[in-house]
Amino acid sequence: MIRIIGRRCYSLHNAPVAAAAAKAAQQLTVRDIxxxxxxxxxxxxxxxxxxxTARWAQxxxxxxxxxxDSVAMCSLGYESTTQLSLAEFQYHVGAVCRASGSAFVVAxxxxxSFEKSIPDGIDNAFQLMHLNPRVQAVKVECGLSEDDYSLEYIRELLRRGIQVVGHIGLTPQRVHSLGGYRVQGNKQSSDAVALYNVSQTLQRLGCFSIVLECIPHKISSVITDKLHIPTIGIGAGPGTxxxxxxxxxxxGMLPVHKPKFVKAYADLRTSxxxxxxxxxxxVHAKSFPQTGQHTFKVNDEVYDDFISHITTK
Structure with missing residues (x-):
């Protein structure tokens, strides 16, 4: 509810008004990307x-x-993305989508949410898409094996018209099988070849974009050059x-170690x-709030009448 006194809006309740004004922005599509x-x-x-945070990004x-799913560590205090439930995640997707603007939204x-079975995974993807029409695609982390389950899952999503962003390299959901948070494809050429091959498979399946995480920049540049769809890098260099x-x-919102590939553009936590x-x-010094600057007035007649009523009781 918006509380209006005269022509002014108070507290955070003016946020929906600002959101309504921003609705004119045309959301980008796959074609635009x-x-x-x-x-x-x-x-x-x-x-x-x-x-x-969605308003800021917009x-x-x-x-x-x-x-x-990094919301698990960045907002919810979990130690790993693997602790995040689908129900918790849906809450955050809904909140992000309430921020209007032109950005293409990927969840x-x-x-x-998809490893148990293909039917369960498809149903969960539909649940995310049903939350808000602003959700235009889902992102799926992929292994490097040719018979990786995630590839079969992605194929079925695409068959049903759900846009998919693939994710290869360092895939945090598989961090235990990867031996920790490590750069991928930098030790053996066979690992780099596997990254290249799965990127080609994802393109062939119909993914419109692929996230490359923690891959040497020379390798990610070659992968990008050989594809006909965009790559989005994180720790993969400028060639994506x-x-x-x-x-x-x-x-700079949290007091945590920043990976090498991160550039902090602010120190919001300190501020x-x-x-x-x-x-x-x-507050402790009683210097806030200050009468007049942070307070509201009352008509003298109303105040005197108020006093007369309570003093007679």
Whole structure:
């Protein structure tokens, strides 16, 4: 509910008004993303986990927003993405989609949401798509084996008209089988060849884009050059068709170790803690709120009548 006094809106309840004003923005489509790719224009992607971070990404004119399962660590305090449930993830996808703007929205398929069986995985993908029409594609992490289950799953999603972004290289949902968070394809040429082969398979299946994570830049550049669909790199160098980073890393929101491939563009945590500390100190010192500057007036007649009523009781 919006509380209006005179012509002013107070508190956070004016947010829906701002959102309504932004609805005029035309959301990008697969065709738009492919047009940027064919024009040689780099594609920007950033993660978002709630309405506020999605609004920031939209206002920054990011081409794509990824509702990533990294919300597990960045917003929910989990140690790994494998702890995130589909129900928890759906809550965040819905919040992100309430932020209007032009960005193409991709939702991760969290760990456990598709591995049980193809029918279950398809149903869960439909659940994510049903949350909001702004969800235009899902992202699926893939193994490197030719008979990897994820490839079969992706084939069935595409057969049903669901747009898919593949994800190869360092795939956090498979971190245990990969031996930890390690660069992929840098030790043996056979591993690099496997990355190349699965990228070709994903293109052949019908994926319109592929995320390349933690792959040596020379390898990712070759993979990109041999494809006819865009690659989105994270820790894969400048030779990819676009880049994606986690928003909390970009903004410096958490006191965590940053991977080599991350560039922090702000130190939001320091600024936020400083501002909150100042608020707490002013409350303790009774210097906030200040009468007149942070308070509302009442008509003298109304106030006197109020006093007369309570003093007679």
């Amino acid at each position: 492919m047009a940027k790719y064919h024009n040689g224009s780099p594609i920007s992607m950033v993660t978002a986990y709630d309405y506020i 206002e920054a004119d990011s081409d794509m927003i990824l509702v990533g 991760d398929m969290p760990f456990g 068709s676009g880049q994606v980073l986690v928003q909390s890393d970009i903004l 936020a803690v400083s501002a909150l500390s100042q608020y707490v100190q002013e």
